[in-house]
Amino acid sequence: MDTIDFQVVDETIGILKLNRPNAANAFSLKLMDDFNEQLDEIEHNDQLRVLIITAAGEKVFCAGADLKERASMDEKEVVKTVGKIGDIVSRVEQLEIPTIAAINGAAFGGGLELTLACDIRIASSSAKMGLTETSLAIIPGAGGTQRLSRLIGIANAKYYILTAKRFESGEAKQIGLVQEVFEPTELEGQALLMAKQIAGNGPIGVKMAKKAIDEGYELPKSDGLQVERECYLETIPTEDRLEGLQAFKEKRKPQYKGK
Template sequence: MDTIDFQIVDETIGILKLNRPNAANAFSLKLLDDFNQQLDDIEQNDQLRVLIITAVGEKVFCAGADLKERASMGEEEVVKTVGKIGDLVSRVEQLKIPTIAAINGAAFGGGLELTLGCDIRIASRSAKMGLTETSLAIIPGAGGTQRLSRLIGLANAKYYILTAKRFGSDEAKQIGLVQEIFEPTDLEEQALSMAKQIAGNGPVGVKMAKKAIDKGYELSKTDGLKVERECYLETIPTADRLEGLQAFKEKRKPQYQGK
Protein backbone atom coordinates (compact mmCIF):
# COMPACT_ATOMS: atom_id res chain seq x y z
CA MET A 1 0.00 0.00 0.00
CA ASP A 2 2.04 2.93 -1.26
CA THR A 3 -0.08 5.61 0.44
CA ILE A 4 -0.13 3.93 3.85
CA ASP A 5 2.74 2.71 6.01
CA PHE A 6 1.91 0.25 8.77
CA GLN A 7 4.02 -1.44 11.40
CA ILE A 8 3.39 -3.41 14.57
CA VAL A 9 5.39 -2.81 17.75
CA ASP A 10 5.59 -5.41 20.53
CA GLU A 11 2.81 -7.39 18.77
CA THR A 12 0.18 -5.17 20.45
CA ILE A 13 0.57 -1.66 19.02
CA GLY A 14 -0.16 -0.68 15.44
CA ILE A 15 1.31 2.48 13.89
CA LEU A 16 -0.48 3.63 10.75
CA LYS A 17 1.14 6.46 8.79
CA LEU A 18 -0.36 8.42 5.92
CA ASN A 19 2.29 8.51 3.19
CA ARG A 20 1.53 10.97 0.40
CA PRO A 21 3.99 13.71 1.41
CA ASN A 22 4.11 15.24 -2.05
CA ALA A 23 0.34 15.79 -1.90
CA ALA A 24 0.12 16.88 1.77
CA ASN A 25 -1.24 13.40 2.61
CA ALA A 26 -4.57 14.49 1.14
CA PHE A 27 -7.45 12.00 0.88
CA SER A 28 -7.23 10.74 -2.70
CA LEU A 29 -9.46 7.84 -3.69
CA LYS A 30 -6.36 5.63 -3.65
CA LEU A 31 -5.46 6.65 -0.10
CA LEU A 32 -9.02 6.01 1.07
CA ASP A 33 -8.98 2.53 -0.48
CA ASP A 34 -5.56 1.73 1.01
CA PHE A 35 -6.62 3.00 4.43
CA ASN A 36 -9.76 0.85 4.38
CA GLN A 37 -7.77 -2.22 3.34
CA GLN A 38 -5.41 -1.64 6.24
CA LEU A 39 -8.34 -1.34 8.63
CA ASP A 40 -9.56 -4.71 7.36
CA ASP A 41 -6.30 -6.25 8.61
CA ILE A 42 -6.37 -4.29 11.87
CA GLU A 43 -9.90 -5.44 12.67
CA GLN A 44 -8.86 -9.08 12.11
CA ASN A 45 -5.76 -8.85 14.33
CA ASP A 46 -6.76 -10.02 17.80
CA GLN A 47 -3.31 -9.21 19.21
CA LEU A 48 -3.53 -5.46 18.65
CA ARG A 49 -4.47 -3.41 21.70
CA VAL A 50 -3.85 0.17 20.51
CA LEU A 51 -3.63 1.97 17.16
CA ILE A 52 -1.60 5.13 16.54
CA ILE A 53 -2.57 7.18 13.47
CA THR A 54 -0.02 9.71 12.23
CA ALA A 55 1.81 10.64 9.01
CA VAL A 56 5.27 10.49 7.51
CA GLY A 57 7.50 13.50 8.25
CA GLU A 58 7.09 16.50 10.52
CA LYS A 59 5.27 19.01 8.30
CA VAL A 60 1.85 17.63 7.35
CA PHE A 61 -0.60 15.25 9.00
CA CYS A 62 -3.36 15.53 6.40
CA ALA A 63 -4.62 18.47 4.37
CA GLY A 64 -8.06 16.91 3.97
CA ALA A 65 -9.68 16.20 0.62
CA ASP A 66 -7.51 16.04 -2.47
CA LEU A 67 -8.81 19.24 -4.09
CA LYS A 68 -6.86 18.70 -7.31
CA GLU A 69 -8.55 15.33 -7.77
CA ARG A 70 -11.89 16.78 -6.72
CA ALA A 71 -11.71 19.61 -9.28
CA SER A 72 -12.25 17.08 -12.06
CA MET A 73 -15.25 15.45 -10.38
CA GLY A 74 -18.91 16.04 -11.06
CA GLU A 75 -21.33 16.88 -8.24
CA GLU A 76 -22.46 13.28 -7.76
CA GLU A 77 -18.87 12.03 -7.56
CA VAL A 78 -17.96 14.75 -5.05
CA VAL A 79 -20.83 13.71 -2.79
CA LYS A 80 -19.77 10.08 -3.06
CA THR A 81 -16.15 10.89 -2.20
CA VAL A 82 -17.11 13.02 0.82
CA GLY A 83 -19.22 10.09 1.97
CA LYS A 84 -16.20 7.80 1.68
CA ILE A 85 -14.15 10.10 3.92
CA GLY A 86 -16.98 10.24 6.44
CA ASP A 87 -17.35 6.47 6.41
CA LEU A 88 -13.61 6.07 6.99
CA VAL A 89 -13.67 8.41 10.01
CA SER A 90 -16.66 6.53 11.43
CA ARG A 91 -14.88 3.24 10.90
CA VAL A 92 -11.86 4.50 12.84
CA GLU A 93 -14.17 5.77 15.58
CA GLN A 94 -15.89 2.38 15.85
CA LEU A 95 -12.71 0.31 16.25
CA LYS A 96 -12.87 -1.74 19.43
CA ILE A 97 -9.32 -0.83 20.39
CA PRO A 98 -8.28 2.68 21.49
CA THR A 99 -6.86 5.03 18.87
CA ILE A 100 -4.32 7.82 19.31
CA ALA A 101 -4.02 10.55 16.69
CA ALA A 102 -0.46 11.89 16.70
CA ILE A 103 -0.86 15.15 14.78
CA ASN A 104 2.63 15.65 13.41
CA GLY A 105 1.89 18.69 11.26
CA ALA A 106 -0.84 20.55 9.40
CA ALA A 107 -4.30 19.00 9.86
CA PHE A 108 -7.07 20.78 7.99
CA GLY A 109 -10.58 19.90 6.90
CA GLY A 110 -10.98 16.15 6.54
CA GLY A 111 -7.53 15.68 8.04
CA LEU A 112 -8.66 17.20 11.32
CA GLU A 113 -11.96 15.34 11.06
CA LEU A 114 -9.98 12.09 10.97
CA THR A 115 -8.41 12.96 14.33
CA LEU A 116 -11.87 13.67 15.76
CA GLY A 117 -12.70 10.02 15.14
CA CYS A 118 -9.82 8.97 17.37
CA ASP A 119 -10.06 8.50 21.14
CA ILE A 120 -7.03 10.61 22.09
CA ARG A 121 -5.26 13.41 20.24
CA ILE A 122 -1.70 14.60 20.81
CA ALA A 123 0.10 17.14 18.66
CA SER A 124 3.46 18.43 17.60
CA ARG A 125 4.23 21.91 18.92
CA SER A 126 4.51 23.07 15.30
CA ALA A 127 1.18 21.59 14.15
CA LYS A 128 -1.51 23.79 12.62
CA MET A 129 -5.19 22.82 12.54
CA GLY A 130 -8.61 23.96 11.46
CA LEU A 131 -11.95 23.02 9.96
CA THR A 132 -11.58 25.44 7.08
CA GLU A 133 -14.35 24.22 4.77
CA THR A 134 -16.55 27.34 4.98
CA SER A 135 -13.71 29.33 3.40
CA LEU A 136 -14.24 27.06 0.35
CA ALA A 137 -18.02 27.63 0.39
CA ILE A 138 -18.76 24.16 1.79
CA ILE A 139 -19.05 22.70 5.30
CA PRO A 140 -17.23 19.93 7.17
CA GLY A 141 -18.79 16.81 5.69
CA ALA A 142 -16.96 13.95 7.42
CA GLY A 143 -18.49 14.43 10.85
CA GLY A 144 -16.74 17.64 11.86
CA THR A 145 -19.87 19.63 12.71
CA GLN A 146 -21.03 16.87 15.04
CA ARG A 147 -17.82 15.60 16.62
CA LEU A 148 -16.18 18.97 17.24
CA SER A 149 -19.22 20.35 19.07
CA ARG A 150 -19.34 17.27 21.30
CA LEU A 151 -15.64 17.60 22.00
CA ILE A 152 -15.16 21.33 22.68
CA GLY A 153 -18.71 22.60 23.16
CA LEU A 154 -21.34 24.17 20.91
CA ALA A 155 -20.18 27.79 21.02
CA ASN A 156 -16.52 26.93 20.43
CA ALA A 157 -17.39 24.62 17.53
CA LYS A 158 -19.49 27.33 15.88
CA TYR A 159 -16.67 29.84 16.34
CA TYR A 160 -13.99 27.68 14.73
CA ILE A 161 -16.17 26.28 11.93
CA LEU A 162 -17.93 29.51 10.94
CA THR A 163 -14.72 31.56 10.90
CA ALA A 164 -12.69 28.73 9.27
CA LYS A 165 -9.96 29.78 11.71
CA ARG A 166 -6.56 28.13 11.59
CA PHE A 167 -4.89 27.65 14.96
CA GLY A 168 -1.84 26.13 16.57
CA SER A 169 -1.37 23.27 19.00
CA ASP A 170 -1.28 25.50 22.09
CA GLU A 171 -4.74 26.83 21.28
CA ALA A 172 -5.91 23.30 20.45
CA LYS A 173 -4.90 22.16 23.92
CA GLN A 174 -6.47 25.19 25.55
CA ILE A 175 -9.88 24.36 24.07
CA GLY A 176 -9.59 20.64 24.82
CA LEU A 177 -9.08 19.45 21.26
CA VAL A 178 -5.72 17.82 22.02
CA GLN A 179 -4.59 16.32 25.31
CA GLU A 180 -0.81 16.78 25.07
CA ILE A 181 1.76 18.74 23.04
CA PHE A 182 5.30 17.55 22.30
CA GLU A 183 8.30 18.70 20.32
CA PRO A 184 8.17 17.51 16.69
CA THR A 185 11.11 15.14 17.14
CA ASP A 186 9.53 13.59 20.26
CA LEU A 187 5.94 13.15 19.06
CA GLU A 188 6.12 9.60 17.75
CA GLU A 189 8.13 8.38 20.75
CA GLN A 190 5.61 9.96 23.13
CA ALA A 191 2.70 8.46 21.19
CA LEU A 192 4.34 5.06 21.48
CA SER A 193 4.93 5.55 25.20
CA MET A 194 1.25 6.41 25.69
CA ALA A 195 0.20 3.41 23.59
CA LYS A 196 2.40 1.11 25.68
CA GLN A 197 0.78 2.43 28.84
CA ILE A 198 -2.65 1.62 27.44
CA ALA A 199 -1.54 -1.75 26.04
CA GLY A 200 -0.21 -2.72 29.47
CA ASN A 201 -3.70 -2.45 30.96
CA GLY A 202 -6.27 -5.23 30.76
CA PRO A 203 -7.30 -5.43 27.07
CA VAL A 204 -10.88 -6.47 27.77
CA GLY A 205 -11.22 -3.78 30.43
CA VAL A 206 -9.85 -1.14 28.06
CA LYS A 207 -12.24 -2.16 25.27
CA MET A 208 -15.20 -2.22 27.63
CA ALA A 209 -14.27 1.17 29.11
CA LYS A 210 -14.14 2.68 25.61
CA LYS A 211 -17.47 1.06 24.73
CA ALA A 212 -19.13 2.30 27.92
CA ILE A 213 -17.95 5.87 27.35
CA ASP A 214 -18.94 5.93 23.67
CA LYS A 215 -22.30 4.20 24.05
CA GLY A 216 -23.28 6.03 27.22
CA TYR A 217 -22.34 9.54 26.10
CA GLU A 218 -25.47 10.16 24.04
CA LEU A 219 -27.82 8.63 26.63
CA SER A 220 -29.37 9.91 29.82
CA LYS A 221 -27.28 9.29 32.93
CA THR A 222 -29.66 6.52 34.01
CA ASP A 223 -29.37 4.70 30.70
CA GLY A 224 -25.64 5.40 30.56
CA LEU A 225 -25.19 3.73 33.92
CA LYS A 226 -26.97 0.65 32.56
CA VAL A 227 -24.50 0.54 29.67
CA GLU A 228 -21.62 0.87 32.13
CA ARG A 229 -22.94 -2.03 34.19
CA GLU A 230 -23.34 -4.22 31.11
CA CYS A 231 -19.77 -3.47 30.08
CA TYR A 232 -18.51 -4.08 33.61
CA LEU A 233 -20.19 -7.48 33.67
CA GLU A 234 -18.24 -8.41 30.52
CA THR A 235 -15.01 -8.14 32.52
CA ILE A 236 -16.07 -10.35 35.44
CA PRO A 237 -15.57 -13.84 33.92
CA THR A 238 -12.20 -13.00 32.36
CA ALA A 239 -8.88 -14.59 33.29
CA ASP A 240 -7.35 -11.12 33.08
CA ARG A 241 -9.46 -9.90 36.01
CA LEU A 242 -8.17 -12.73 38.18
CA GLU A 243 -4.62 -12.09 36.97
CA GLY A 244 -4.95 -8.43 37.95
CA LEU A 245 -6.01 -9.36 41.46
CA GLN A 246 -3.26 -11.96 41.80
CA ALA A 247 -0.60 -9.58 40.52
CA PHE A 248 -1.73 -6.92 42.99
CA LYS A 249 -1.56 -9.44 45.81
CA GLU A 250 1.93 -10.55 44.76
CA LYS A 251 3.10 -6.97 44.11
CA ARG A 252 4.13 -7.67 40.52
CA LYS A 253 3.21 -6.41 37.07
CA PRO A 254 0.19 -8.27 35.64
CA GLN A 255 0.58 -10.30 32.46
CA TYR A 256 -2.67 -9.78 30.65
CA GLN A 257 -3.71 -12.02 27.74
CA GLY A 258 -6.91 -10.34 26.66
CA LYS A 259 -9.00 -13.29 27.83
Protein backbone atom coordinates in the same frame (compact mmCIF):
# COMPACT_ATOMS: atom_id res chain seq x y z
CA MET B 1 -0.30 -0.09 -0.06
CA ASP B 2 2.14 2.65 -1.04
CA THR B 3 0.02 5.48 0.39
CA ILE B 4 -0.30 3.84 3.82
CA ASP B 5 2.53 2.51 5.99
CA PHE B 6 1.65 0.11 8.77
CA GLN B 7 3.82 -1.55 11.38
CA VAL B 8 3.24 -3.45 14.60
CA VAL B 9 5.34 -2.78 17.71
CA ASP B 10 5.58 -5.31 20.56
CA GLU B 11 2.86 -7.38 18.84
CA THR B 12 0.14 -5.19 20.41
CA ILE B 13 0.57 -1.65 19.07
CA GLY B 14 -0.26 -0.72 15.49
CA ILE B 15 1.15 2.41 13.85
CA LEU B 16 -0.74 3.52 10.76
CA LYS B 17 1.01 6.27 8.82
CA LEU B 18 -0.45 8.30 5.96
CA ASN B 19 2.28 8.33 3.33
CA ARG B 20 1.72 10.95 0.62
CA PRO B 21 4.06 13.65 1.95
CA ASN B 22 4.49 15.22 -1.48
CA ALA B 23 0.71 15.68 -1.72
CA ALA B 24 0.13 16.87 1.87
CA ASN B 25 -1.01 13.32 2.80
CA ALA B 26 -4.38 14.27 1.29
CA PHE B 27 -7.29 11.84 0.89
CA SER B 28 -6.91 10.69 -2.71
CA LEU B 29 -9.09 7.85 -3.96
CA LYS B 30 -6.03 5.58 -3.83
CA LEU B 31 -5.21 6.53 -0.24
CA MET B 32 -8.80 5.88 0.81
CA ASP B 33 -8.79 2.44 -0.82
CA ASP B 34 -5.50 1.61 0.91
CA PHE B 35 -6.81 2.97 4.23
CA ASN B 36 -9.93 0.78 4.04
CA GLU B 37 -7.83 -2.26 3.17
CA GLN B 38 -5.60 -1.62 6.18
CA LEU B 39 -8.60 -1.16 8.47
CA ASP B 40 -9.86 -4.58 7.32
CA GLU B 41 -6.63 -6.11 8.60
CA ILE B 42 -6.64 -4.11 11.83
CA GLU B 43 -10.23 -5.14 12.62
CA HIS B 44 -9.28 -8.82 12.25
CA ASN B 45 -6.02 -8.64 14.25
CA ASP B 46 -6.89 -9.95 17.71
CA GLN B 47 -3.41 -9.16 19.05
CA LEU B 48 -3.65 -5.38 18.64
CA ARG B 49 -4.50 -3.40 21.76
CA VAL B 50 -3.87 0.18 20.58
CA LEU B 51 -3.64 1.99 17.23
CA ILE B 52 -1.59 5.13 16.59
CA ILE B 53 -2.55 7.17 13.51
CA THR B 54 0.04 9.64 12.24
CA ALA B 55 1.64 10.69 8.94
CA ALA B 56 4.95 10.79 7.11
CA GLY B 57 7.09 13.90 7.47
CA GLU B 58 6.99 16.72 10.01
CA LYS B 59 5.09 19.38 8.06
CA VAL B 60 1.68 17.87 7.32
CA PHE B 61 -0.58 15.35 9.03
CA CYS B 62 -3.34 15.53 6.43
CA ALA B 63 -4.66 18.43 4.39
CA GLY B 64 -8.05 16.75 3.97
CA ALA B 65 -9.54 16.05 0.56
CA ASP B 66 -7.28 15.98 -2.48
CA LEU B 67 -8.54 19.20 -4.07
CA LYS B 68 -6.53 18.69 -7.27
CA GLU B 69 -8.28 15.36 -7.78
CA ARG B 70 -11.62 16.84 -6.78
CA ALA B 71 -11.36 19.66 -9.33
CA SER B 72 -12.01 17.18 -12.14
CA MET B 73 -15.06 15.60 -10.44
CA ASP B 74 -18.71 16.34 -11.15
CA GLU B 75 -21.15 17.00 -8.29
CA LYS B 76 -22.14 13.35 -7.87
CA GLU B 77 -18.50 12.26 -7.70
CA VAL B 78 -17.73 14.94 -5.10
CA VAL B 79 -20.62 13.79 -2.89
CA LYS B 80 -19.50 10.17 -3.24
CA THR B 81 -15.90 11.04 -2.35
CA VAL B 82 -16.90 13.07 0.72
CA GLY B 83 -19.05 10.12 1.81
CA LYS B 84 -16.07 7.82 1.41
CA ILE B 85 -13.94 10.03 3.67
CA GLY B 86 -16.77 10.09 6.21
CA ASP B 87 -17.04 6.30 6.11
CA ILE B 88 -13.31 5.92 6.87
CA VAL B 89 -13.54 8.37 9.75
CA SER B 90 -16.52 6.45 11.17
CA ARG B 91 -14.67 3.13 10.82
CA VAL B 92 -11.80 4.55 12.86
CA GLU B 93 -14.24 5.79 15.50
CA GLN B 94 -15.90 2.38 15.72
CA LEU B 95 -12.71 0.37 16.28
CA GLU B 96 -12.89 -1.61 19.52
CA ILE B 97 -9.33 -0.75 20.48
CA PRO B 98 -8.24 2.73 21.61
CA THR B 99 -6.83 5.06 18.97
CA ILE B 100 -4.27 7.83 19.37
CA ALA B 101 -3.94 10.55 16.74
CA ALA B 102 -0.37 11.86 16.68
CA ILE B 103 -0.81 15.11 14.75
CA ASN B 104 2.67 15.67 13.35
CA GLY B 105 1.86 18.75 11.25
CA ALA B 106 -0.93 20.64 9.52
CA ALA B 107 -4.36 19.01 9.90
CA PHE B 108 -7.15 20.74 8.01
CA GLY B 109 -10.64 19.75 6.89
CA GLY B 110 -10.93 15.99 6.53
CA GLY B 111 -7.49 15.59 8.10
CA LEU B 112 -8.68 17.16 11.35
CA GLU B 113 -11.97 15.26 11.07
CA LEU B 114 -9.97 12.02 11.06
CA THR B 115 -8.34 12.96 14.37
CA LEU B 116 -11.75 13.79 15.90
CA ALA B 117 -12.69 10.12 15.47
CA CYS B 118 -9.71 9.04 17.58
CA ASP B 119 -9.96 8.55 21.33
CA ILE B 120 -6.91 10.63 22.22
CA ARG B 121 -5.18 13.40 20.28
CA ILE B 122 -1.62 14.63 20.80
CA ALA B 123 0.11 17.17 18.58
CA SER B 124 3.46 18.52 17.52
CA SER B 125 4.19 22.03 18.77
CA SER B 126 4.54 23.06 15.12
CA ALA B 127 1.15 21.67 14.06
CA LYS B 128 -1.59 23.90 12.70
CA MET B 129 -5.19 22.83 12.31
CA GLY B 130 -8.73 23.89 11.54
CA LEU B 131 -12.04 23.03 9.93
CA THR B 132 -11.74 25.58 7.16
CA GLU B 133 -14.43 24.34 4.77
CA THR B 134 -16.70 27.40 5.01
CA SER B 135 -13.87 29.43 3.42
CA LEU B 136 -14.36 27.16 0.38
CA ALA B 137 -18.13 27.70 0.44
CA ILE B 138 -18.86 24.20 1.82
CA ILE B 139 -19.10 22.69 5.31
CA PRO B 140 -17.17 19.97 7.14
CA GLY B 141 -18.74 16.87 5.58
CA ALA B 142 -16.94 13.97 7.26
CA GLY B 143 -18.43 14.41 10.71
CA GLY B 144 -16.71 17.63 11.74
CA THR B 145 -19.82 19.60 12.68
CA GLN B 146 -20.98 16.76 14.93
CA ARG B 147 -17.76 15.52 16.50
CA LEU B 148 -16.15 18.91 17.16
CA SER B 149 -19.22 20.24 18.95
CA ARG B 150 -19.37 17.16 21.17
CA LEU B 151 -15.68 17.48 21.92
CA ILE B 152 -15.22 21.20 22.66
CA GLY B 153 -18.80 22.42 23.11
CA ILE B 154 -21.32 23.89 20.69
CA ALA B 155 -20.29 27.55 21.08
CA ASN B 156 -16.60 26.81 20.47
CA ALA B 157 -17.42 24.55 17.52
CA LYS B 158 -19.53 27.27 15.91
CA TYR B 159 -16.75 29.80 16.45
CA TYR B 160 -14.06 27.69 14.78
CA ILE B 161 -16.21 26.31 11.96
CA LEU B 162 -18.08 29.51 11.01
CA THR B 163 -14.92 31.62 10.99
CA ALA B 164 -12.87 28.85 9.29
CA LYS B 165 -10.16 29.83 11.77
CA ARG B 166 -6.74 28.20 11.59
CA PHE B 167 -5.08 27.69 14.96
CA GLU B 168 -1.95 26.22 16.49
CA SER B 169 -1.51 23.23 18.76
CA GLY B 170 -1.21 25.34 21.92
CA GLU B 171 -4.68 26.76 21.31
CA ALA B 172 -5.94 23.27 20.46
CA LYS B 173 -4.82 22.09 23.90
CA GLN B 174 -6.35 25.12 25.58
CA ILE B 175 -9.81 24.31 24.17
CA GLY B 176 -9.53 20.57 24.89
CA LEU B 177 -9.11 19.44 21.30
CA VAL B 178 -5.73 17.83 22.00
CA GLN B 179 -4.55 16.35 25.28
CA GLU B 180 -0.80 16.96 25.00
CA VAL B 181 1.65 18.95 22.87
CA PHE B 182 5.23 17.78 22.24
CA GLU B 183 8.25 18.93 20.27
CA PRO B 184 8.20 17.56 16.70
CA THR B 185 11.12 15.20 17.33
CA GLU B 186 9.43 13.79 20.43
CA LEU B 187 5.90 13.29 19.13
CA GLU B 188 6.07 9.75 17.77
CA GLY B 189 8.07 8.50 20.75
CA GLN B 190 5.57 10.03 23.17
CA ALA B 191 2.68 8.48 21.23
CA LEU B 192 4.40 5.11 21.56
CA LEU B 193 4.92 5.58 25.31
CA MET B 194 1.24 6.40 25.72
CA ALA B 195 0.25 3.41 23.60
CA LYS B 196 2.47 1.11 25.70
CA GLN B 197 0.83 2.41 28.87
CA ILE B 198 -2.61 1.58 27.45
CA ALA B 199 -1.46 -1.77 26.03
CA GLY B 200 -0.14 -2.76 29.45
CA ASN B 201 -3.62 -2.50 30.96
CA GLY B 202 -6.21 -5.26 30.74
CA PRO B 203 -7.28 -5.38 27.06
CA ILE B 204 -10.85 -6.40 27.78
CA GLY B 205 -11.17 -3.76 30.49
CA VAL B 206 -9.81 -1.10 28.13
CA LYS B 207 -12.22 -2.09 25.35
CA MET B 208 -15.18 -2.16 27.73
CA ALA B 209 -14.23 1.22 29.22
CA LYS B 210 -14.11 2.74 25.72
CA LYS B 211 -17.44 1.13 24.85
CA ALA B 212 -19.11 2.36 28.05
CA ILE B 213 -17.93 5.93 27.47
CA ASP B 214 -18.89 5.99 23.78
CA GLU B 215 -22.28 4.34 24.12
CA GLY B 216 -23.28 6.09 27.35
CA TYR B 217 -22.16 9.62 26.51
CA GLU B 218 -25.33 10.88 24.86
CA LEU B 219 -27.78 8.82 26.92
CA PRO B 220 -29.59 9.99 30.05
CA LYS B 221 -27.39 9.25 33.06
CA SER B 222 -29.56 6.37 34.28
CA ASP B 223 -29.29 4.67 30.87
CA GLY B 224 -25.58 5.41 30.70
CA LEU B 225 -25.09 3.77 34.09
CA GLN B 226 -26.85 0.68 32.77
CA VAL B 227 -24.46 0.59 29.79
CA GLU B 228 -21.56 0.89 32.24
CA ARG B 229 -22.91 -1.97 34.34
CA GLU B 230 -23.26 -4.23 31.30
CA CYS B 231 -19.71 -3.44 30.21
CA TYR B 232 -18.42 -4.04 33.74
CA LEU B 233 -20.10 -7.44 33.83
CA GLU B 234 -18.17 -8.39 30.68
CA THR B 235 -14.92 -8.07 32.65
CA ILE B 236 -15.94 -10.26 35.62
CA PRO B 237 -15.54 -13.79 34.19
CA THR B 238 -12.17 -13.06 32.56
CA GLU B 239 -8.79 -14.59 33.36
CA ASP B 240 -7.30 -11.10 33.17
CA ARG B 241 -9.37 -9.88 36.12
CA LEU B 242 -8.04 -12.70 38.30
CA GLU B 243 -4.51 -12.06 37.03
CA GLY B 244 -4.83 -8.40 37.99
CA LEU B 245 -5.86 -9.29 41.53
CA GLN B 246 -3.11 -11.87 41.87
CA ALA B 247 -0.46 -9.50 40.52
CA PHE B 248 -1.58 -6.80 42.96
CA LYS B 249 -1.36 -9.29 45.81
CA GLU B 250 2.11 -10.43 44.75
CA LYS B 251 3.28 -6.85 44.04
CA ARG B 252 4.27 -7.61 40.45
CA LYS B 253 3.31 -6.39 37.00
CA PRO B 254 0.27 -8.26 35.63
CA GLN B 255 0.63 -10.31 32.45
CA TYR B 256 -2.65 -9.79 30.66
CA LYS B 257 -3.65 -12.04 27.77
CA GLY B 258 -6.96 -10.53 26.71
CA LYS B 259 -8.90 -13.54 27.96
